[in-house]
Amino acid sequence: MSFSSSDDDGQQRFALGFLFALITLIVATVVGVAVHKSGSARAPKTVAAAVAAEDAASVRVENGVVKFFFATAKADLAVGAAEALADVVKGVAEGKKAMVSGFHDATGDAAQNAELAKSRALAVAEALKALGVAEDRIELKKPEQTEGSGSNAEARRVEVALSAS
Missing domain, CATH: 1.20.5 (Single alpha-helices involved in coiled-coils or other helix-helix interfaces)
Known part of the structure; x- marks a missing residue:
């Protein structure tokens, strides 16, 4: 067992x-x-x-050019716009002009995109005025090629550069 x-x-x-x-x-x-x-x-x-x-608004400075990127269908400036434009304001005070150019992406209606690019450029020009830049020192310039290359987010931009008077 x-x-x-x-x-x-x-x-x-x-x-x-x-x-x-x-x-x-x-x-x-x-x-x-x-x-x-x-x-x-x-x-x-x-x-x-x-x-x-x-798709969010942002701002970058690349090689002395301030680039504002915008959200789809928006003309609102990114946080930090004043800081990014500091060198432009300084350059204008030294006698240069601020050249503002607007671009847009390839999606949607071309006429609406062109109008939105203009609204964005005007928003940047208003920011420059608010920082003390005289209106006659800001030049809105429509680029030869307004439709940006690359991604749509990269194309929805306004560039600000200094030029000689």
Whole structure:
């Protein structure tokens, strides 16, 4: 009988070990799926954030040219416009002119885009006036090629550069 009792104990240990391994496998699978889904859920938010950032107003200074980028169908200046225009204001005070040129993207109605590019250029000119630049020191110049190249976000811009009087 003792042989039979020891055989039963071995089967019970095997069954408990198997059950423990099965529970561990199920828990690991559930945790893995949860982690995978939470990682997937973040991807669209990241893409959405990138798209939103691309369509937000911004301003950059590149090689002495101040570039204002605008959100789709908007003419609102980005935060930091006054700081970006500081060198332009200084250059105008030294006798130069501020050349303001507006560009637009290739989407939508061409006439509306041209009008929006003009509104954006006027908004930048108004910002220069608010910083003390005399109106006769600001020149609005329609570029030969008003439709910007590159991405639509890059194309929706106004550039401000200094030129000799």
